[in-house]
Amino acid sequence: MTQDVATAPEQDAAARPILTVEDLKMYFPVKSAGLIRRTVGHVQAVDGVSFQLAAGGSLGLVGESGCGKSTTGRLVTRLYEPTAGSIVFDGDDISKTPPRRLKPLRREIQMIFQDPYTSLNPRHTVGTIIGTPLRIHDIVPKDKVLGRVKELLEIVGLNPEHYNRFPNEFSGGQRQRIGIARALTLNPKLLVADEPVSALDVSIQAQVVNLLQEIQRDFGVAFLFIAHDLAIVRHFCPEIAVMYLGKIVEVGDRESIYDHAHHPYTQALLSAVPDVAQATVGGRRERIRLEGDVPSPVNPPSGCRFRTRCPLAQDICAAQEPPLLQIGPRHKVACHFPGRINQHPRKPLTAGMLGTDDHGTPDPGASPSEDLHSGPGYADTWLDLDNRTFGRA
Amino acid sequence: MTAPSPTAHEPAARAAEPLLVVEDLKVHFPTSDGMVKAVDGLSYTVERGKTLGIVGESGSGKSVSSSAIMGLFHGTSAQVSGSIRLGGTDVLSLDESEMRKLRGRQVSMIFQDPLSSLHPYYTVGAQIVEAYRVHNDVSKKTARKRAVELLDRVGIPQPDVRVNDYPHQFSGGMRQRAMIAMGLANDPSMLIADEPTTALDVTVQAQILDLLQDLQREFESAIIMITHDLGVVAEMTDDTLVMYGGRAVEYGATREILSHPEMPYTWGLLTSVPDVTGDVDVPLVPIPGSPPSLLTPPPGCAFHPRCAYRDQVPGELCSTLSPDLERGGRGPGHLKRCHLPDPESIYQSTVLPLLTHAAPSGAGEDVNR
Numbered sequence: 189m190t191q192d193v194a195t196a197p198e199q200d201a202a203a204r205p206i207l208t209v210e211d212l213k214m215y216f217p218v219k220s221a222g223l224i225r226r227t228v229g230h231v232q233a234v235d236g237v238s239f240q241l242a243a244g245g246s247l248g249l250v251g252e253s254g255c256g257k258s259t260t261g262r263l264v265t266r267l268y269e270p271t272a273g274s275i276v277f278d279g280d281d282i283s284k285t286p287p288r289r290l291k292p293l294r295r296e297i298q299m300i301f302q303d304p305y306t307s308l309n310p311r312h313t314v315g316t317i318i319g320t321p322l323r324i325h326d327i328v329p330k331d332k333v334l335g336r337v338k339e340l341l342e343i344v345g346l347n348p349e350h351y352n353r354f355p356n357e358f359s360g361g362q363r364q365r366i367g368i369a370r371a372l373t374l375n376p377k378l379l380v381a382d383e384p385v386s387a388l389d390v391s392i393q394a395q396v397v398n399l400l401q402e403i404q405r406d407f408g409v410a411f412l413f414i415a416h417d418l419a420i421v422r423h424f425c426p427e428i429a430v431m432y433l434g435k436i437v438e439v440g441d442r443e444s445i446y447d448h449a450h451h452p453y454t455q456a457l458l459s460a461v462p463d464v465a466q467a468t469v470g471g472r473r474e475r476i477r478l479e480g481d482v483p484s485p486v487n488p489p490s491g492c493r494f495r496t497r498c499p500l501a502q503d504i505c506a507a508q509e510p511p512l513l514q515i516g517p518r519h520k521v522a523c524h525f526p527g528r529i530n531q532h533p534r535k536p537l538t539a540g541m542l543g544t545d546d547h548g549t550p551d552p553g554a555s556p557s558e559d560l561h562s563g564p565g566y567a568d569t570w571l572d573l574d575n576r577t578f579g580r581a
Numbered sequence: 582m583t584a585p586s587p588t589a590h591e592p593a594a595r596a597a598e599p600l601l602v603v604e605d606l607k608v609h610f611p612t613s614d615g616m617v618k619a620v621d622g623l624s625y626t627v628e629r630g631k632t633l634g635i636v637g638e639s640g641s642g643k644s645v646s647s648s649a650i651m652g653l654f655h656g657t658s659a660q661v662s663g664s665i666r667l668g669g670t671d672v673l674s675l676d677e678s679e680m681r682k683l684r685g686r687q688v689s690m691i692f693q694d695p696l697s698s699l700h701p702y703y704t705v706g707a708q709i710v711e712a713y714r715v716h717n718d719v720s721k722k723t724a725r726k727r728a729v730e731l732l733d734r735v736g737i738p739q740p741d742v743r744v745n746d747y748p749h750q751f752s753g754g755m756r757q758r759a760m761i762a763m764g765l766a767n768d769p770s771m772l773i774a775d776e777p778t779t780a781l782d783v784t785v786q787a788q789i790l791d792l793l794q795d796l797q798r799e800f801e802s803a804i805i806m807i808t809h810d811l812g813v814v815a816e817m818t819d820d821t822l823v824m825y826g827g828r829a830v831e832y833g834a835t836r837e838i839l840s841h842p843e844m845p846y847t848w849g850l851l852t853s854v855p856d857v858t859g860d861v862d863v864p865l866v867p868i869p870g871s872p873p874s875l876l877t878p879p880p881g882c883a884f885h886p887r888c889a890y891r892d893q894v895p896g897e898l899c900s901t902l903s904p905d906l907e908r909g910g911r912g913p914g915h916l917k918r919c920h921l922p923d924p925e926s927i928y929q930s931t932v933l934p935l936l937t938h939a940a941p942s943g944a945g946e947d948v949n950r
Binding site for chain 1: 812
């Protein structure tokens with residue numbers, strides 16, 4: 189269990205970050221009905237998300253529908269302009285770049301979409317679909333476009349002679365390959381893959397996942413991998429962020445998240461995945477039951493957003509928002525009661541740091557810690573929950 | 582899982598035939614390009630209180646075969662032959678009006694996408710009331726009471742208020758619950774769930790699966806669970822039917838099928854999904870190629886163009902002779918459609934190391950044997 193040293197270097201901790209997202213927010217206005225459409229509220233789709241992605245690495249974003257993972261992906265590709273926060277890509281903050289200056293950025297960041305049926309223009313041939321980025325960005329002379337298209341088709345495992353066909357002549361898995369070829373056309377440094385395999389058959393999913401892994405190995409592309417399938421994300425990403433209602437509740441390397449999850453939501457999510465190995469045992473796997481539905485992001489619960497469904501919730505959870513605490517070399521969790529399953533502390537761990545008593549009421553005598561706001565990436569020191577000390581790298 | 586039925590009922594149950602018996606079912610669609618054999622000679626049985634899982638990729642015929650049980654091909658050009666007996670009634674010989682009496686009362690279906698299978702113009706309550714009043718001559722008031730009761734049973738909060746909501750006011754999980762409530766309105770003895778949780782998040786999926794199991798225990802209904810998620814099959818079903826190209830390729834007790842499968846297609850399904858506890862360094866082994874055309878199926882075994890093990894079969898058997906559905910090596914009731922002479926040893930030596938979820942080394946099995 190603790191021999192994680194062997195797997196740790198998989199993501200080089202010192203690798204240069206290609207993408208640093210800090211305190212990213214996206215609020216969509218909710219308009220009233222009628223002629224004068226006043227803004228009556230905001231959907232807080234993404235609310236203060238920070239993470240870092242190393243060059244050539246991959247970060248998985250998981251969570252239930254409506255948690256803001258796709259919005260985060262669209263913000264990173266600048267399909268949306270964020271309400272607040274910064275997106276630093278390769279040294280430049282791209283969060284406020286005006287639309288007409290985004291063109292060079294599109295060469296660097298590309299997206300793979302979920303649905304291979306609606307993301308390809310049915311009236312264009314595959315050659316046109318893949319070749320268009322080349323023409324728009326004027327990368328290769330016109331007479332060389334076809335050659336490059338064929339090359340790309342070969343890379344993604346399609347017959348290069350099929351460039352003249354239309355998308356409807358291909359199966360779902362092949363179409364997804366076309367989408368991948370299109371994303372690769374400009375040699376991007378970052379690929380945002382939004383549920384790239386969830387629309388495909390099981391047997392085809394593996395083909396596409398393997399293809400994406402090959403591409404990552406051969407071209408050193410960084411991946412922001414958005415999916416709700418926890419097993420696929422675990423297989424693909426050495427680092428995973430779990431989102432709930434617009435916030436990251438837990439982020440860490442694969443081992444920390446899947447074997448030592450400290451957030452009750454992550455634990456519930458993992459325990460709910462049906463397991464093939466269960467066939468020999470029979471019956472259902474033990475799981476943590478969550479009550480109710482995800483609350484509305486227009487009016488999220490005060491304090492911790494998960495508290496309305498959390499089995500551990502106490503008074504402090506409604507009063508104070510839990511900070512994203514670093515509890516391991518590459519592991520952060522946002523919970524007042526972080527701990528392994530059935531080992532959650534009884535008293536809020538965070539009360540002292542927040543300067544409150546155990547019920548979340550501000551304590552006039554206490555001095556809250558200054559550096560609770562944790563940015564993207566990881567610090568060299570962390571709170572070691574097992575030994576109740578500070579750990580150091 | 583479902584407790585074995587009390588011994589007092591055993592002799593009676595054995596004498597009677599299972600609740601659902603499907604024999605040599607064929608569903609063929611004539612098209613301008615030729616005959617599409619969507620289902621071609623399928624046989625299986627489901628007992629009362631048991632769950633059958635049907636797995637296979639899109640186009641393998643799993644949904645079509647179930648739609649045939651619902652009698653959904655009446656009045657279409659589809660040619661349905663064979664026999665489907667549900668509680669002793671031959672479903673295929675019924676005309677449409679007789680079928681309407683059966684549908685919803687004896688057998689009902691839960692569809693994959695609850696948003697498109699609920700009517701957007703009617704309230705959820707009205708749709709359940711309709712389903713109930715078709716088979717029960719009761720006043721609207723009584724039927725409405727029943728609808729509230731059902732919504733409460735499937736775990737919808739404030740059912741007396743939510744009964745007046747439209748489908749779009751429900752969340753995905755709640756819609757699926759409402760679909761289940763509608764399916765259960767007349768206490769059917771047979772429930773067909775076509776990918777009931779595919780569109781849902783894992784936590785909601787777990788809730789819906791719990792609900793189905795509770796209801797099954799309560800009403801002793803039989804369930805056919807169509808899914809592509811082998812994890813769901815493992816946790817929910819008693820028997821598993823693996824379909825490929827419109828035919829059964831492996832059929833037997835779920836425990837055996839998922840722990841000792843003997844058909845390369847089942848192996849492929851198992852090796853192509855990662856596991857939440859598996860070894861991430863083991864690469865996924867996909868099934869190469871794509872599903873066969875049902876218009877011009879490959880000669881011989883339909884799976885042979887994609888099969889990695891066809892070289893281990895002597896001669897050209899795989900590409901010339903379609904294998905029969907024969908007894909497999911895992912006890913009575915285990916059937917497989919494959920020419921491979923010694924599948925178990927190939928599974929142990931070649932396939933097992935590829936499984937990302939390291940098979941539990943017997944510990945779980947011994948307890949259950």
